[in-house]
Amino acid sequence: MVNELACLNCGKGFTPTCHITRQKFCSSECRVRYNNAKRYYTDTPVNECPECGTPIEQSGEAGRWRRFCGKRCRQLYHYKKWQEKQQANYQPPIQICPNCGKDFQPEWGPGMQRRFCGDACRIQWWTDYRKANPSLEEKPLWCECCGQALRADQKKYCSRACYLRAMEETHRQQICAWCGEEFSVYAGEERQYCCRNCASAAQTAPKNFRRGIRRIRNTEPESWTEHIKQAAREAELDRDSKRVRLVCGETSMYAGIDSLSAIIRYRLRFNPYDGSIYVFRDQSGTMLKYLHWDGQSFCQGKRRAQSGTYPWPDAPEGEIVEITEREFQYLLSRSIVPIEDRK
Known part of the structure; x- marks a missing residue:
């Protein structure tokens, strides 16, 4: 009776059919797969990860032979092989020791610096350097602000x-100079505005707009009310109407101030700080959204028609139609109501 043998590839027991003394595999597929793997991987066992040594279970299906247990082991293995190859081929240049002046060949690999030929030269060189430069080790004994003694x-x-x-x-x-708020600057620095937004608003605002230097700072309700009444009496408001620019096409009403100002600046090629009112309409035509720069901040408004849709110019998307502020107020008060045919 012929004893069963263990296959070198899959480990399963099999009964040899020919070459009883030399048969090592249960099938020709196991023999081909084992020999193909052994051809490339001779440093480690075939079914064992060369990085961590974990046993690997082969699927037995057609495909590539698994050499590593995972992606991480494969990367570490090849990285170590690359480092060994780099260190084997690296020949560091001959250097001169700054202490004794002798030539020496560094034994360290690439990326590692070595200035001295030995520890004795390194210690001697730094000892002489500290003696020649005693000011480097001097430490102040007193506080530079109050003059008290400092601890170690x-x-x-x-x-x-x-x-x-x-x-x-x-x-x-x-x-x-624009918003009137206090901000901290270096003693030698010359700045007029606290941030870029204020600087941009000051450069692009119309001449008639007042800056925020005379901002009311009282926080108590009574004094605040009295100051704002006095400031309103003395203010010279501009009576001229503003320009209103209708943005043709459809705009999402979920867009905020930043998105609308970006559309005005980059898509329409207009300045959002020029004081004009920019009006946008949604896809259904029942809602309007308008943005306006009053000189100190953006004012955003939204209107929804009670019934029907707002009249809107029929023009390609991205074009601008300019109207007066009076015409805009009339547009807000009128909406086209669809009339149903009577039977």
Whole structure:
């Protein structure tokens, strides 16, 4: 009776049919797969991951032989092989020791710096360097702000309060030329505006618009009401009507101020800070959305028709139709109501 043998590829037992003393595989497929794998992978066992050593279960189906248990092991294995190849082929240049002046061949690989031929030369060179430059090791003994003695773990200031006080001396408070708010700047820096938005608004705003220098700062209700009444009496409001620009086409009503201003600037090639009123309409025609820069901020409004749709120019998308503010007020008060045919 012939004993069963274990297949070298799949490990299953089989009964040899020919070449009893030499048959090692249960089938020709196992023999081909094993020999193909062994042809390329001779450093490790065939069914074992060469990186972590985990046993690998082959699917047995047609396809590529699995050498690694996962993607991570494959990357680490090839990276280590690449490092070994780089270090084997790397020949560091001959360097000169700055302490003794002798030529030496560094033994470290690429990316590693070595200046001295040995530890003795390195220690001797740094000892002489510190003796020649004693100011590098000098540490202030007193706080630069209050003059108190510093501890061993403190460098320039004795406390956080002294540090903040010293930083305040290097900054100064200035009022923005557009919005009137205070902001902090360096002592030697010349700035008129607190941010880019204020600078852009000041450059693009019409001449008749007032800046926010005279902003009311009172927080109590009584004084605030009195100040705003006085400021309204003295204000010289512009009576001229504004230009209204109807944006033809359809615009999503979910767009906010930033999206609408981007449409005006980049798609329509207009300046959103020019004081004009830009009006957008939705797909159904029952809702309008308009954006206006009043000199200090954006004003956004939305109107929905109670019945029917708003009249709108029939023009290609992206074109602009200019009307007066009086015509715009009339447009908001009128909507086209569809009339049903009577029977």
